[in-house]
Amino acid sequence: xxxxxxxxxxxxQLGSPRYFYRFSEVLLPWLWPIALLTTAVGLVxxxxxxxxxxxxxxxxxxxxxxxxxxxxxxxxxxxxxVAGLVNLVWRMKMAEVMIKAIAPFGAVLAAIAxxxxxxxxxxxxxxxxxxxxxxxxMLIMLFLYLGVMALINxxxxxxQAGRAAGxxxxxxxxxxxxxxxxxxWWQSLxxxxxxxxxxxxxxxxxxxxxxxISMLGIYLLFAVSVLWRARAELLWRERKSAWVKELV
Amino acid sequence: MSFTATxxxxxxxxxxxxxxxxxxxxxxxxxxxxxxxxxSPRPELLATLAPGVVWVAALLAVLLSVDGLFRADHDSxxxxxxxxxxxxxxxxxxxxxxxxxxxxGLPLVVMAPLLGYMLHLPEQAIGVLFIAVLLGTxxxxxxxxxxxxxxxxxxxxxxxxxxxxxxxxxxxxVFGAGVVSYAAKGLPVSGVLALLGAxxxxxxxxxxxxVAAGLRISSGN
Amino acid sequence: MYFESFAAFLQMGTHGPFVWSAYGISxxxxxxxxxxxxxxxxxxxxxxxxxxxxxxxxx
Numbered sequence: 001x002x003x004x005x006x007x008x009x010x011x012x013q014l015g016s017p018r019y020f021y022r023f024s025e026v027l028l029p030w031l032w033p034i035a036l037l038t039t040a041v042g043l044v045x046x047x048x049x050x051x052x053x054x055x056x057x058x059x060x061x062x063x064x065x066x067x068x069x070x071x072x073x074x075x076x077x078x079x080x081x082v083a084g085l086v087n088l089v090w091r092m093k094m095a096e097v098m099i100k101a102i103a104p105f106g107a108v109l110a111a112i113a114x115x116x117x118x119x120x121x122x123x124x125x126x127x128x129x130x131x132x133x134x135x136x137x138m139l140i141m142l143f144l145y146l147g148v149m150a151l152i153n154x155x156x157x158x159x160q161a162g163r164a165a166g167x168x169x170x171x172x173x174x175x176x177x178x179x180x181x182x183x184x185w186w187q188s189l190x191x192x193x194x195x196x197x198x199x200x201x202x203x204x205x206x207x208x209x210x211x212x213i214s215m216l217g218i219y220l221l222f223a224v225s226v227l228w229r230a231r232a233e234l235l236w237r238e239r240k241s242a243w244v245k246e247l248v
Numbered sequence: 249m250s251f252t253a254t255x256x257x258x259x260x261x262x263x264x265x266x267x268x269x270x271x272x273x274x275x276x277x278x279x280x281x282x283x284x285x286x287x288s289p290r291p292e293l294l295a296t297l298a299p300g301v302v303w304v305a306a307l308l309a310v311l312l313s314v315d316g317l318f319r320a321d322h323d324s325x326x327x328x329x330x331x332x333x334x335x336x337x338x339x340x341x342x343x344x345x346x347x348x349x350x351x352x353g354l355p356l357v358v359m360a361p362l363l364g365y366m367l368h369l370p371e372q373a374i375g376v377l378f379i380a381v382l383l384g385t386x387x388x389x390x391x392x393x394x395x396x397x398x399x400x401x402x403x404x405x406x407x408x409x410x411x412x413x414x415x416x417x418x419x420x421x422v423f424g425a426g427v428v429s430y431a432a433k434g435l436p437v438s439g440v441l442a443l444l445g446a447x448x449x450x451x452x453x454x455x456x457x458x459v460a461a462g463l464r465i466s467s468g469n
Numbered sequence: 470m471y472f473e474s475f476a477a478f479l480q481m482g483t484h485g486p487f488v489w490s491a492y493g494i495s496x497x498x499x500x501x502x503x504x505x506x507x508x509x510x511x512x513x514x515x516x517x518x519x520x521x522x523x524x525x526x527x528x
Contacts, residue, residue: 047492048470048478058481062491069495088461108502116491123487143415150411154402163465164398168412171394171458175416178447182422189426221499225506232510239517248518 015094017234018243024227031227035220042068042214050207062120064211068218070113070134073141074176076106076222080148081173084166094230096162097237099169100152101229105222107145113138133187140179144172158237251343258347261320272313273355279305280363291368298367299377299428300421305363306356306381307388307417313352314392315409317344318400318463327400331467337460345386345393345456353385369432376431376441383444384424390448390455391416397462420447 013019046064053060080102087095117135118128129135148165155161203211238244262269283301284294321327330340360381364374395413402408427440472478481488 043492047488048472051471052482057484059484059487061481061484061488065492065495105502105506108498112495112498115494119487119491119494123484140415140418143411147412147415150408151398154399154404154408157468160465160468164462167394167458167462167465168398171391171416175419178419182419186422186426189429221503225503228503228506228510232506232513235510235513235517239520244517245521248514248521 015092017094017097017238017241020094021231021234021243021247024231028224028227031220032224035217035224037217038220039214039217042210042212042217045210046207046214050210051204053207056124059120059123062116063207064214066113066116066120067211068215069109069116070138071215072218072222073106073110073113073138073145075219076102076109077141077144077169077176078173080106080166080169084168084170087163087166088170093159093237096159096166097230097233098226099148099162099165100158100233101226103145103149103152103165104229105225107142107149109218109222110138110142110145114142131187133183136187137180137183140183141176144169144176148172158233251339254340254343255347258344259351262347262351268313268316269351269355272309272352273359275312276305276309276356276359277363279308280367284367295368295370295432296429298364298369299373299425299432301367302360302363302377302381302428303384303421303425306360306385307414307421309356310353310385310388311392311410311413311417312406314348314389314396314413315406317348317393317396319396322400322466327463328467331464337463338456341393341456341459341463342452345389345452345459348393349386349389353389356385357382364428369428372434373428373431376437377428379441380424380427380444383441383448384420386448387420387444387451388417390451391420394455394458394462397459398466400463401466420444423447 014023043064047061050061050064052058080099083095083098083102086092087099114135117132117138121130121132121135122128148168151168152161152165155164235244280301283297287293287297318327321330330337357378361374361378364377369377392409392413395409395416398412399409423440423444427437427444430440431437470478479485479489
């Protein structure tokens with residue numbers, strides 16, 4: 001019961017633009033250096049200290065950016081879907097702001113996952129692009145992000161844009177699940193590449209640890225970028241309110 | 249407005265403007281006809297391409313037709329009336345989607361086997377193509393309608409709609425074209441067809457609610 | 470460090486160009502994104518300040 005009460009209190013407090021602004025003001029000076037440091041530690045560890053992969057050699061080191069980017073893109077899309085649902089059901093204004101704040105970095109991470117996957121593909125498959133199940137799913141993911149961003153850009157009213165993008169990402173999240181299964185089935189149908197970039201055998205801890213650290217780092221950077229964008233959007237929307245006038 | 253009343257109204261309106269039914273069909277046939285001209289008339293090559301070509305063309309035809317789904321109602325103010333009415337939008341939207349599929353989807357379903365034959369698809373796959381398009385096009389209409397609802401008040405309509413909707417069409421394309429390739433290889437198809445049917449039922453029950461929400465967002469209330 | 474020398478680290482066996490280009494592009498994209506996100510809130514804040522000053526100054 002205590003947990004539930006705390007959660008509902010957070011929901012209402014963070015749902016208030018003024019409280020959210022203050023909260024991010026306190027959080028950000030700590031969060032962004034921690035995010036940067038975590039990412040740096042994870043990547044340097046992965047690049048310089050983790051052992052070589054006995055099959056793929058050093059090219060596997062791309063995993064330390066590829067997998068966190070792919071994970072972040074997926075997580076960001078699911079977060080947009082959740083925010084979209086919250087907005088549809090309770091018409092929470094903060095949810096609209098969050099959707100618009102998540103989309104740009106989510107799209108960037110999807111692009112990074114694709115680019116690094118393609119570069120990794122060259123030494124592994126001998127070609128930059130293979131219609132591999134994971135790369136194909138990530139390409140659709142990027143298209144979904146671009147759709148959301150195109151919709152946000154096309155609608156002049158910021159509230160309406162946020163709500164429309166929210167509805168689209170709710171539909172998109174359901175779609176992502178089906179896309180994943182359909183693409184895996186499609187690949188088994190057409191007998192595509194047999195070597196997978198990631199997965200297959202279980203990772204030893206000296207590779208897994210830096211991977212998890214850089215994953216955490218990228219997620220924290222994502223959070224920082226979302227907070228910065230949400231603050232900008234909030235300030236602009238509430239520019240006529242008393243609390244913003246007090247602030248400037 | 250009840251289900252039958254909306255349906256009757258839609259069918260009557262379409263009867264007065266038959267071009268809106270025929271144009272997507274022409275588009276479908278023309279796009280398919282471009283492939284042998286662009287690729288090669290070799291039967292064995294066309295047969296492997298056929299499932300994907302027919303599906304992509306059907307998908308684009310539905311997408312283009314769905315763009316105008318709510319535009320006339322939006323411009324005439326009929327949509328605004330519907331939105332301010334006290335009852336739920338679910339049933340009228342469902343009727344509108346069903347009517348739209350009957351008017352634009354069904355002609356594609358009838359034409360698909362013929363196009364499959366012209367692309368030298370093996371005979372055992374042509375029946376499966378017919379059933380797959382029959383089960384798949386309602387899903388395409390339902391998903392496309394969500395995008396149409398979100399973009400109805402925007403001037404930039406068409407190309408934006410395709411950016412929103414095409415990624416959502418991927419599963420239908422993959423399963424729809426895949427099952428025809430299965431049939432061409434003589435593999436069992438009932439499981440995938442059942443899946444296409446399930447997607448149709450799920451999208452037709454869920455999409456009207458999403459379309460209604462989208463129309464409310466677009467009208468700003 | 471896993472590598473014997475700094476040169477070996479840069480070379481990564483034969484995979485140096487792949488690994489470093491992947492990381493370079495990723496770093497460029499992430500840094501640009503973070504900078505744009507940070508700058509936007511600064512710009513908005515300045516714009517609101519300008520608007521308030523104009524309202525108060527009555528010009």
